[in-house]
Amino acid sequence: MKSRFSFPGVALHFNLSLRLSLQLLPAAVFLILCFDFSSARGFDLSESDSWSVSASNQLEFSSHRKTHQDIFHNWTDVDLAYGIYSANLRYEAHQPDDWGVSWEKLSFRNVQLSAEFLELTAGNYYVIFGRGLILRSYENRDLRHDNNLDGVKGTIEFEGFDLTLLGGTATGKYERLNDPLHAADGKVAVTDWMTAGGTYLRTHITDFGLVRLLGGNASLNLPHVDFYAEYAEKHNPPLAYAPDEGHGTYLSANVYTAGLGLALEYKDYDDFNFFNPNQNVSLNNPPPLAKEHAYTLLNRHAYEPALIDERGIQAELTSSPLEGLSVLANYSYTADSDDELIFSETYGELEYDYRDRALLKGGFSRQENKQEQGDPVRLAPLLDIEYYLSESNSINFILEHLYTEKYDAKLTYYDQILSLSLSQSPTGSITLTHERTTQWKVSENWEGRRDWLIATLDLSLGENHNLSLSVGSRRKGKVCAGGVCVEKPALDGFEIKLLSRF
Amino acid sequence: MRHPLSKFTLILLTTCLLAPYAQAGKKGKAPNFTAPDLEGEKVELKSFLEDGPVLISFWATHCKPCIKELNKLQKRYPEYKKKGFEILAIDVDGPRSVGRVKSRVKGLKWKFPVLFDVNKDIYRKYHVLGIPHTVLIDRNGNIRYTHTTYRSGDEKTIWKKVDQLFAEQEEVSEEKEGKGSEK
Numbered sequence: 002m003k004s005r006f007s008f009p010g011v012a013l014h015f016n017l018s019l020r021l022s023l024q025l026l027p028a029a030v031f032l033i034l035c036f037d038f039s040s041a042r043g044f045d046l047s048e049s050d051s052w053s054v055s056a057s058n059q060l061e062f063s064s065h066r067k068t069h070q071d072i073f074h075n076w077t078d079v080d081l082a083y084g085i086y087s088a089n090l091r092y093e094a095h096q097p098d099d100w101g102v103s104w105e106k107l108s109f110r111n112v113q114l115s116a117e118f119l120e121l122t123a124g125n126y127y128v129i130f131g132r133g134l135i136l137r138s139y140e141n142r143d144l145r146h147d148n149n150l151d152g153v154k155g156t157i158e159f160e161g162f163d164l165t166l167l168g169g170t171a172t173g174k175y176e177r178l179n180d181p182l183h184a185a186d187g188k189v190a191v192t193d194w195m196t197a198g199g200t201y202l203r204t205h206i207t208d209f210g211l212v213r214l215l216g217g218n219a220s221l222n223l224p225h226v227d228f229y230a231e232y233a234e235k236h237n238p239p240l241a242y243a244p245d246e247g248h249g250t251y252l253s254a255n256v257y258t259a260g261l262g263l264a265l266e267y268k269d270y271d272d273f274n275f276f277n278p279n280q281n282v283s284l285n286n287p288p289p290l291a292k293e294h295a296y297t298l299l300n301r302h303a304y305e306p307a308l309i310d311e312r313g314i315q316a317e318l319t320s321s322p323l324e325g326l327s328v329l330a331n332y333s334y335t336a337d338s339d340d341e342l343i344f345s346e347t348y349g350e351l352e353y354d355y356r357d358r359a360l361l362k363g364g365f366s367r368q369e370n371k372q373e374q375g376d377p378v379r380l381a382p383l384l385d386i387e388y389y390l391s392e393s394n395s396i397n398f399i400l401e402h403l404y405t406e407k408y409d410a411k412l413t414y415y416d417q418i419l420s421l422s423l424s425q426s427p428t429g430s431i432t433l434t435h436e437r438t439t440q441w442k443v444s445e446n447w448e449g450r451r452d453w454l455i456a457t458l459d460l461s462l463g464e465n466h467n468l469s470l471s472v473g474s475r476r477k478g479k480v481c482a483g484g485v486c487v488e489k490p491a492l493d494g495f496e497i498k499l500l501s502r503f
Numbered sequence: 504m505r506h507p508l509s510k511f512t513l514i515l516l517t518t519c520l521l522a523p524y525a526q527a528g529k530k531g532k533a534p535n536f537t538a539p540d541l542e543g544e545k546v547e548l549k550s551f552l553e554d555g556p557v558l559i560s561f562w563a564t565h566c567k568p569c570i571k572e573l574n575k576l577q578k579r580y581p582e583y584k585k586k587g588f589e590i591l592a593i594d595v596d597g598p599r600s601v602g603r604v605k606s607r608v609k610g611l612k613w614k615f616p617v618l619f620d621v622n623k624d625i626y627r628k629y630h631v632l633g634i635p636h637t638v639l640i641d642r643n644g645n646i647r648y649t650h651t652t653y654r655s656g657d658e659k660t661i662w663k664k665v666d667q668l669f670a671e672q673e674e675v676s677e678e679k680e681g682k683g684s685e686k
Contacts, residue, residue: 053531057630078630082534089627129622133598139623158545196543222543229602253602255609262606288599293565317603319610327611360571385567393656426656464649467633500632500651 053082056503059142063496072097076142078109087113089124099145099490104175109149120156125149128167130186130200134233134249135214135275137286138171143480144487148172148282150182161190163198173280180206180277182284194222200233204284206277210238214275214285216249229253235275247272249287249308260322266290266315271338274308290315291333292348298403298416299366299381301478304344307372310337313344325354345369360387375407397422405440414439429460436476450474455492469498533559533640534628538593538618541605546618548591552642555587556668558661559638561620561631563596564607568653569635575658577613588665590615595626595634637661641668 061074073096081088091109098104111124127149129137140147152169165186171178181204188198202214216233231251239245252267268290275285290313291304313335320328329350335343350364362385369378384400399420406413416438424430435454441447455473462468477491537547551557560576562569573592580590594604594617601621608617620626629638632651639648639661648664650657 051532055531055630057632059632078627080628080630127622127624129598131598132601137598139597220543227605255602255605257606257609260610260612262608262610264603264606266602286598288602293600295565295567315603317606319607321610321612329610354574387655389655392659395655424654426654427650427660430654459652461650461652467651502630502632502649 051083055080055082058499058501058503060499060501061496062498063492064494065492066494074098085114085116087115089113099487100174102175108147108172118158120154122154123152125151126154126167126169128154128165130165130184130202131198131216131218131231131233132229132251132288133286134231134251134273135186135200135202135216135285136184138284139286146487148284151177152181163188171277171282171284173277173282176280178277178279178282180204180279188218196220204277207279209240209278212237212275225258226254226256233273235273244272247274249273249285251288260320262319264315264317267313268335269312270306270308271310272308290335291344292317292331292346294366296364296383296399296401297418297478298401299368299383300480302368302370302379302403303479304333304335304346304370305372306335311335311343312338325356327352341371342369343371358389360385362386375412376409378406378410380404393426395424395426397424412443414443416440427461429458432457432459434475438476450476453491465502467498467500469496471496531646532644533638533646534625535644536625536628538620538625540619541608541617546616548640549644551589551591552640552644554589555642555672556589556647556665557640558588558590558665559593559629559640560590561593561595561626561629561634561636563594563634564600564604565596566634570611571655572635572637572653572658573613574611575655576661577611577615579658579662580615583662583665584614586669588669592617593620593625594618595620595623595631597621597623639664639668642672 056077056079058078059074059076061072063072064070065072073094075094077092079090089109089111090107092106093108094105096103096105109125111122111126113123114121127138127140129139138148138150140149148171150167150169150171152167154165154167154169156163156165166184168181168183170181182202183204184200184202186198186200188196190196197217197219199217200215203211205211213236214233216231218229218231220230221228229252231249233249235247235249237245248269248271250267250269254265256263256265266288268288270287273285273287274283276283287306287308289304289306292315294300294303313333315331315333317332318328318330322328329348329352331346331348334345337343346366346368348364348366350362352360352362354360362383364383364385366381366383367379368381370376381401381403383402385397386399387395387397389395397420399418399422401418403416404413405415416436418434418436420432420434422430422432433454433456435452437452439451441449441451453474453476455471455475457469457471460468460470471492472495473492475492477489480487480489533548535548537545539545548557548559558576560569560573562573564570576590592613592615594601596604598621601619604617604619629636634651635653636651637649638646641647647668648661650660
């Protein structure tokens with residue numbers, strides 16, 4: 002399919018009818034509270050009296066050789082600020098997006114007041130409560146994810162007391178949902194080393210009913226150790242496909258001393274998937290408790306939590322025992338309530354900075370994933386060597402190997418990525434990446450390729466522009482962040498990315 | 504029917520035309536912000552600027568080049584810290600790995616303050632489009648240098664820029680002293 006393209010007329014969809022009823026109530030309460038506090042504290046509302054404008058643009062364009070398809074994505078953000086007041090706008094164009102639909106719109110607009118201990122937002126906003134068990138609205142352009150809320154949000158921070166009240170509707174994939182959501186989140190510093198908080202959220206989902214979530218959290222900060230605990234419950238109408246109650250528990254502890262840190266985490270999620278079935282918008286994003294990998298092959302096979310019935314742990318040790326040497330060890334384990342394994346990974350990494358001449362890194366991962374067909378076991382050694390040719394020139398070689406066994410080792414194959422990169426600071430770098438797989442030998446009706454080769458030129462154009470030009474072929478595959486994954490399409494042609502700030 | 508390349512070309516050309524102006528002109532004031540540090544204490548950018556220039560570095564635990572850059576900066580940090588310079592490493596991990604940041608930082612022996620930006624409010628304020636992203640701010644709150652990505656040797660450019668800021672600071676204080684003695 003060849004994309005059609007029309008130059009966008011800047012259709013400003015200012016939907017400022019902010020559902021005046023319940024959504025404005027939190028703001029009204031806040032305004033009353035804030036003016037009350039402001040008169041008592043006499044805070045300065047005129048921090049700066051000058052106008053400032055800042056903007057950024059992210060452009061991605063790719064042209065596919067065989068399908069003759071051109072894909073264009075663009076995000077333009079403009080911020081206007083005057084003292085404590087600001088306005089933020091974003092215009093997006095996708096021709097077409099990853100799901101084949103072309104669209105363009107003013108996707109984000111708001112006005113904000115940010116005073117010393119008060120912040121008020123009207124329009125679109127992002128928010129997270131605690132560790133995201135109850136609500137997380139965020140944008141991730143790599144994942145093409147944006148579930149911003151549109152409404153009113155007010156936050157007050159006063160003498161160790163934080164309170165956020167909000168009302169709004171979430172963005173669906175293409176249209177805004179009609180179901181208003183209201184929430185309150187508070188936190189109080191009980192002592193210098195302890196805080197406690199609570200959250201309440203309610204939303205009435207069309208054709209589903211009233212959904213309520215409530216929870217509490219506490220954190221302790223002691224010398225060489227800290228703890229965080231959060232518990233939340235979800236209540237919704239009983240339906241055939243959704244139990245009427247769910248809960249989530251998340252615990253974390255950090256134990257550390259100079260040069261040694263240990264993080265321990267625990268999760269228990271039971272029917273805790275909070276989403277709006279109209280357009281399938283997910284509204285919470287609890288920690289998945291699995292290592293997030295920067296290397297391509299391991300990132301492709303990251304764990305995706307379902308939040309239906311899972312409990313698990315994660316332990317991560319970081320240490321710098323010798324000058325130039327650092328160690329990272331990570332273990333994660335997720336099982337269901339019958340102790341049936343869902344996902345586990347053991348990962349270790351050693352990095353050595355050899356007298357500022359070379360950086361040597363070796364790692365190894367072993368994964369078991371019962372979510373996928375064939376219950377794959379994956380073994381992944383990796384090697385990452387950077388050699389400094391001079392003060393500003395370096396050469397980087399990366400080897401990623403991923404060996405997969407499925408159906409009790411009856412089916413095996415490997416994927417491998419080799420990458421060689423030459424870079425000059427601060428100008429740019431050129432990278433050659435080759436990927437090959439033997440999966441074609443074991444997959445029936447394999448129509449895909451066996452090898453992919455891509456060259457990428459990255460250039461810093463002054464301080465404010467970064468240009469990346471890739472030519473060749475790249476394999477399709479998942480890209481994951483925070484337990485959320487999307488399937489990225491393959492590339493066979495060229496791709497240009499341009500990041501600009503003004 | 505127009506071809507998408509026409510729009511792409513237009514944006515690219517506009518960007519290239521505007522680029523020199525973006526470079527040559529003032530980069531503007533750094534937006535002030537408040538964020539919690541590793542101990543949960545809320546700290547404000549403005550308070551660090553009272554002592555000297557500040558380098559903001561946006562990073563995350565899954566970002567290899569970010570950690571590489573901060574490890575390199577850590578090497579000369581104590582020397583510059585004595586002069587009043589500060590590095591604020593702003594973690595943008597989000598809820599997925601925020602529970603592991605503290606042990607990672609302690610394990611890597613970073614001495615500079617690490618702040619949390621879980622909701623990415625500061626990230627958006629500074630128009631960050633990718634990490635690592637560094638912003639150098641002078642004592643008066645002006646942005647003096649920005650850089651996205653990390654390549655080995657980039658830290659030398661940063662230290663050079665910081666040295667320039669200290670040299671400027673000295674010049675200004677010498678001028679002030681000179682005027683004072685003339686009077």
